[in-house]
Amino acid sequence: MMLVEQVARYGVALVFANVLLEQIGLPIPAIPTLIVAGALAADGRLSALHVLVLAVAASLIADLVWYQLGRLQGYRVLRTLCRISLSPDSCVQQTESFFSRYGLASLLFAKFIPGFSTVAPPLAGASGAGVARFTLYDSGGALLWAGSGVVLGMAFHRAVDRVLDVLASFGSGALVVVLAALLLFMAWKYAQRRAFYKALRMARISPDELYQAMESGKSPLVADVRSPAARKADPRRIPGARSLELSEIDAGMRDLPVDREIILYCT
Numbered sequence: 001m002m003l004v005e006q007v008a009r010y011g012v013a014l015v016f017a018n019v020l021l022e023q024i025g026l027p028i029p030a031i032p033t034l035i036v037a038g039a040l041a042a043d044g045r046l047s048a049l050h051v052l053v054l055a056v057a058a059s060l061i062a063d064l065v066w067y068q069l070g071r072l073q074g075y076r077v078l079r080t081l082c083r084i085s086l087s088p089d090s091c092v093q094q095t096e097s098f099f100s101r102y103g104l105a106s107l108l109f110a111k112f113i114p115g116f117s118t119v120a121p122p123l124a125g126a127s128g129a130g131v132a133r134f135t136l137y138d139s140g141g142a143l144l145w146a147g148s149g150v151v152l153g154m155a156f157h158r159a160v161d162r163v164l165d166v167l168a169s170f171g172s173g174a175l176v177v178v179l180a181a182l183l184l185f186m187a188w189k190y191a192q193r194r195a196f197y198k199a200l201r202m203a204r205i206s207p208d209e210l211y212q213a214m215e216s217g218k219s220p221l222v223a224d225v226r227s228p229a230a231r232k233a234d235p236r237r238i239p240g241a242r243s244l245e246l247s248e249i250d251a252g253m254r255d256l257p258v259d260r261e262i263i264l265y266c267t
Contacts, residue, residue: 011046012037016054019146023062025118030055031149038153048150055146056139059111063121063138070125075234077122099123100228107137111145127232205263210238213261220261230266238265 015030015037022030034055041048069077098106098116110120124134205213213220222241224231231237244264 012050012054015051016058019055020058020062023059023117024065034146034149035153038150038155039157040153041150042154042157048154051150052143052146055150056142059142059146060135060139063142064131064135066118066121067125067131067134067138070122071128072125073122074126075230078119078126099127104129104133104137107134108141108144110141112148210263214240218261220263221257222263222265225264225266241265 015033018028018030018033021028034051037046037051038048040046041051066077098110098113099120104124106116107120107124111117121134121138124138210220210222222238223244224237224241225244227245231243
């Protein structure tokens with residue numbers, strides 16, 4: 001199997017590169033590499049300690065870059081991330097919900113939640129979190145995440161070896177199947193992204209249109225559904241807007257009038 005051959009040949013250098021690229025934001029999952037590295041460590045072909053140290057270092061380097069961009073650019077970097085995200089509908093809002101609830105402690109499990117891993121570091125920077133505390137929590141989360149992959153590989157190395165042997169029997173065809181599955185997943189997520197943006201364009205109102213509606217006496221009801229973290233980072237708000245938590249929007253909508261146009265705005 002090509003993955004085993006590459007991990008065995010390049011060892012921790014490949015683990016470092018794979019983790020770094022994934023944490024930067026590229027769709028190159030590192031968990032399979034970590035599991036294979038764990039299986040090789042169980043067989044005595046790699047050092048589990050070296051794998052963990054390099055994986056945590058790579059993750060921390062990428063996350064510190066995003067953290068600094070968050071400190072310098074604020075929520076602008078989050079908007080950029082969501083423009084390239086395959087899940088723009090939940091990109092920032094889900095992350096803000098977790099971060100508002102758990103603070104920096106959310107970094108301990110951020111890497112286990114799809115979409116959270118890349119957005120959490122710049123959000124921590126935008127919120128003004130100190131670099132020392134960020135580094136501590138982020139390193140802990142990276143260790144738990146990388147450690148889970150390595151431990152799984154070590155614990156089930158015999159099963160991993162059998163699965164990889166089966167895949168290896170297919171030769172280069174196994175790699176083609178894996179790449180095809182990854183491409184199909186990305187195509188599906190891209191189709192979801194396009195559908196989301198199409199729906200968003202249909203239901204959108206510009207600032208000028210809202211202002212004209214307010215000035216003409218139509219009195220639309222404006223609801224500010226930004227997270228507490230977003231409101232703290234940017235306290236500006238539309239005059240007369242009601243604050244409404246997105247997690248409570250279903251219950252809150254029942255109390256809104258049905259004879260007025262309702263406009264929601266968020267980050």
